Amino acid sequence: MRGAAGVGLNGGSGGSGGSATNYGTGNAAGGAGANGADAGLNIPSVTSYGGSGGSGGSANVLNVPPASAGTAVGGAGGAGGSGQFGAKGGDGGDAYTTGAGQVTGGAGGAGGRGGIGGQANVNAGDGGAGGDAQAVSDAFSSTATGGAGGAGGAAAGTTAVSGNGGGGGTALISSTADGSNGNAVGGAGGAGGTAEIENGIGGQGGNGGSATNYGAGDATGGAAGAGGNAEVHGGNGGNGGSAYNYGKGNATGAAGADGATASGGQGATGGHGGNGGDATIANRDSTAAAIAGRGGAGADAYSGGGNGGNGGSASTTGTGPVTAGNGGDGGNGTASNTGTGGNGGTGGNVTINNTNNVNDAYGGNGGDGGTGYNAAAGHSNGGNGGTATISSGDQTNAYGGNGGAGGAGTFYAGAGGSGGGAVSYTRGVATGGTGGNGGTGGYGGAGGAGGVAANHNDSAGMGIGGNGGNGGDSLDTGARGGDGGNGGEGLAAYKYPANARGGAGGSGGQGGPGGSPGNPGSNGGSGPI
Structure with missing residues (x-):
């Protein structure tokens, strides 16, 4: 559902999703944040603001022993509302488990569109950050995945700044036990928003989330978000997520995203490429590979x-x-x-x-x-x-x-x-x-x-x-x-x-x-x- 519309110019913010905790053997899923409302008036000469998206609720599986196979999934953030100034998307909810099942951070909400009536000087909203994921069980055998960042909002105006993509959530597997052989994967960064009319600036891609593993599995940094296309300034590519392995698995940093193109003529500049993620193995007994991103x-x-x-x-x-x-x-x-x-x-x-x-x-x-x-x-x-x-x-x-x-x-x-x-x-x-x-x-x-x-x-x-x-x-x-x-x-x-x-x-x-x-x-x- 959407947040209630504000009176007059500005949209109301969406409410946050509820948290969920399971002490038994089942699943836990956080509630989704509500979308922010669009601005109430569509008049080019009047400044208006969209409402912010609500944050997703957290999810917790807290059953040990015996280890629960239930999944923990954070709630998705709500989308930001549109206006001359689009609003930020809500952040995804975090996820945590003491069991053996999958744990996944919630996705960030998309940023609100900037420009609803042909205004000048419009700004779109940034995407929300992905939620973090953490597993602590000595018997964790699934995947801990950070939530994906939300896409930045598009902008349409004679001077338009698009929203940046949200950063991916982090992933952490904290147990050093041999039985903890699951993989940690950082969340993907959100794509930067596009600028749809002349004199626009594309949004920067979100950075991939980091991944850290103390167990026997791998750590893989989250993919970088692409920059948004524009006419004047293409958005920069996001940085690849870094990977840190203190156990026995591989560490793989993600590649930086390529910069986005700018389609205009004189004054148009392309986006810069994002940096590759680092890869670190800090265990003298490890035989695994550390591969950094380009x-x-x-x-x-x-x-x-x-x-x-x-x-x-x-x-x-x-x-x-x-x-x-x-x-x-x-x-x-x-x-x-x-x-x-x-x-x-x-x-x-x-x-x-x-x-x-x-x-x-x-x-x-x-x-x-x-x-x-x-x-x-x-x-x-x-x-x-x-x-x-x-x-x-x-x-x-x-x-x-x-x-x-x-x-x-x-x-x-x-x-x-x-x-x-x-x-x-x-x-x-x-x-x-x-x-x-x-x-x-x-x-x-x-x-x-x-x-x-x-x-x-x-x-x-x-x-x-x-x-x-x-x-x-x-x-x-x-x-x-x-x-x-x-x-x-x-x-x-x-x-x-x-x-x-x-x-x-x-x-x-x-x-x-x-x-x-x-x-x-x-x-x-x-x-x-």
């Missing part, structure tokens, strides 16, 4: 592409493999004489800290820069590579992530990203990431610097600096080519100076007609730590 790509648009999101970082104290997320690519600025390319996102970091871990560590690669006209420097740059660290391992190797390539530019091309650093305390090899190549353009972009490598092991470890990226070629008459990136420094223990080697400098790019080539990068130095 960054979302920036969206293309006429005046400016969005930046790529950063990759998530991954770490383990166990013996399983780890994978960092790569940075997202920047979007393209498509205007032939004004567009700017987005920058690539940074690669995620990776860390291993277990003497018995036989896996190598690779930092995430930086995203490539987008293309653009680029009337000034600072656009279309490649993202930097992530750092790889082996604090403790079994003669394994650490490799810094490679820098992303600079994007092409009609006037100024983008520079390559720097290679990521590498740090190791094992008898293996630490190798810095390679710098990204500069983009080709009227003035070629500089190559990125190679990553620094440092091996602190005083027995036989090596430190090899990353090579610098090559400079981009120039196309304009008389333009000098882009300079090559400097090689990274290589460092090793003072007992073994021969185990340190600097990276090679990158080559300079070719000059345009009548122009000189770019300077080559310097070779990296080497020496003791």
